[in-house]
Amino acid sequence: EVQLVESGGGLVQPGRSMKLSCAASGFTFSNYGMAWVRQAPTKGLEWVATISYDGSSTYYRDSVKGRFTISRDNAKSTLYLQMNSLRSEDTATYYCTKLPFDYWGQGVMVTVSS
């Protein structure tokens, strides 16, 4: 059974950093691209970043480029999202998803507030 379990969220002050993790199991992690998708409170879904199966290629939405870094450790079957210079508009539930969006984690809440 495919499982994606996010962790690392919480309350953080504007301008600070936070790192999310997504532990994957039930499939060969190193064979698949992965992505982060977020959902602000009461809003719709928004793609954030994607990484290729081997980590050689990464893509970001413009609003997080230069602030967020997606990475992966295939030996640990874990996906990461390093978020720096956080802003209030980054407040959202962050989901990790196996590409092509066929499995999703339960989500982790990130609140950026002073």
Next chain:
Amino acid sequence: DVVMTQTPPSLSVAIGQSVSISCKSSQSLVASDKNTYLNWLLQSPGRSPKRLIYQVSKLDSGVPDRFSGSGSEKDFTLKISRVEAEDLGVYYCLQGTHLPWTFGGGTKLELK
């Protein structure tokens, strides 16, 4: 960015009724490999999104055949025949052809 326009924003239905949701993209979603990467997702209340349909019309495993997807190029439709209570929630279309990948605004399916 490709804009995905989803209508209607909400639907009030009776159990057993059939409904359709439209999703129109600002650009053709046909990729260079000739596939069309248009997905439909359902987010049930308090839950993570779940993919129902990929590449316009292919049903995910375990998805009832009451669900069907159709369309091409820039115009897509999700149809639910004989709505059941478990179908309630917010439906999203998602294009995976052009980066940045983009979602429709969602259609909330509620009980009448």
